[in-house]
């Protein structure tokens with residue numbers, strides 16, 4: 001499944017194609033080999049996955065990424081920050097690693113957005129983040145429409161944005177709502193309750209339900225969106241995610 005929303009979207013209305021009846025085969029052709037060929041090609045090329053983490057400082061973004069991929073993904077001293085004090089303005093930075101498991105390579109890029117929502121005036125604090133996401137779409141599109149385009153276009157588009165909700169135990173803050181409304185129009189958003197272990201199980205469950213209610217009231221369509229429900233298996237899995245909705249990242 002390609003989680004990108006800008007890739008040909010299943011949400012877009014398209015005419016239902018008439019079913020093509022299967023052709024009766026009179027002997028062995030070797031179509032099954034296509035599967036192996038595709039597998040070998042995919043193994044050689046590897047996969048690209050770009051994840052963005054958004055949230056205030058200290059909510060456990062780096063910890064979650066490292067835990068998720070069981071690696072030290074996060075580089076503690078990002079190269080682009082240089083020497084001296086960290087500037088007050090919002091800084092986005094990405095780290096890329098190739099991780100390999102059983103011969104399958106994954107080029108993982110994690111983009112961090114330190115200090116989001118930390119300022120006194122958070123007006124338009126989402127602009128650099130949305131600008132970055134849209135910039136990656138634009139870059140990919142420009143490569144794609146070239147007459148002599150590369151055989152493999154490096155994919156820097158953000159496939160998933162993990163949004164860290166502070167564990168207030170109340171509901172989404174106006175800042176979260178404002179930002180999520182914009183974010184979910186652009187990218188797949190996965191909200192998580194940060195440092196969920198600081199809440200009791202009951203508090204966490206109530207908080208999760210209130211967040212889900214807020215999301216619904218404010219028309220915030222997080223992942224998995226309805227448009228990913230085309231296939232029956234996907235639909236079952238997506239329903240489980242929606243109902244069960246993992247309440248938080250835990251400790």
Ligand SMILES: Nc1nc2c(ncn2[C@@H]2O[C@H](COP(=O)(O)OP(=O)(O)OP(=O)(O)O)[C@@H](O)[C@H]2O)c(=O)[nH]1
Pocket residue numbers: 056057058059060061062063064114115194195196197198249250251
């Ligand atoms: N209790 C608890 N502590 C956590 C959790 N995740 C991370 N921490 C701790 O919180 C502190 C900050 O974690 P980081 O992962 O550096 O947080 P961050 O969001 O990446 O912070 P910045 O790099 O400043 O943006 C560390 O001391 C972690 O050990 C969690 O789920 N529960």
